[in-house]
Amino acid sequence: MDPTIVPTLRRLERSRFRAKFFLSEGDLAYCRARGRDTVTEHAVRFVTERLAPAQPHKDGKQTPWRGHPVFVAQHATATCCRGCIAKWHGIERGRELEPEEIARLVELILAWLTAQLTRDANRR
Template sequence: MPDSLDQRLDTIARHPFRAKFHLRGRERVTAELSGPSTMRWHAYDLIAKRLAPAEPYKDGKQTPYRGHPVFVAQHATATCCRTCLQRWHDIPKGRELSREERAYVVDVICRWIEREVESTAGEGRE
C-alpha cells in the first residue's frame, strides 16, 4: 500500500496549491518529537471529529492551516474537507466516513508527515 499512497501523494503534490504545504517550525518539531504513533493517534482523533461526520461543522473551513502537523498534512494531501476528499480521493460527501475510509485518510496524512520528516532529516544539523 505505501507505493500506491506515495503515487497518490506525488500526484496531489503536483497541484500548485498543495505543493506549498510543508512542515516547518513548530509543526515540524512537534512531528519529530511526538513520533509516528502519536501523530497517527492525533490524526484519527481529528478526522473523527472534523471530517468523518456526514455533514461536518463548517465543512470547507474546519481545518486550520497551521497549529498542528495534521492540519498542515490535511491541506497538503487534500483531506481537509469533504469537497477535497471527494475531488481528490473519490470519497463521496453527504454520509459518514466508513471505518475503512477513516483509516485510509489517516494513512494518507501519516505517510505525508513521514515523508516530510524524512525529506529534511538532518538538514542544517551538522
C-alpha cells in the same frame, strides 16, 4: 501500506496549491518530540471528529491552516474537508466515512508527514 498512497502523493505534488505546503521547524520539532504514535492518535481524532460525519460542522472551514502538523498535512493531502476529499479521493459527500476510508486518509496524512520528516533529516 495501501498501494494507492504513493501514487496519490505524487498526484498531489503536481498540484501547485497542494505542493506549497511544508512543515515549519516547529511542526517538525513537534512530530519528533511527540512521536509517531501520538501524532497518529491526533490524525485519527481529527479525521474522525471533523471529517467522518455525513454533514461535518463548518465543512470547508473545519481544518485550520496551521497550529498542528496534522492540519498542514491535511491541506497538503486534500483531506481537509469533504469537498477536497470528494474531488481528490472520490469519496462522495453526504454520507459518513467508513472505517476503511478513515484509515486510508490517516495513512495518507502520515505518509506525507513521514516524507516531510525524511526530507528534513536528509537536509541536516
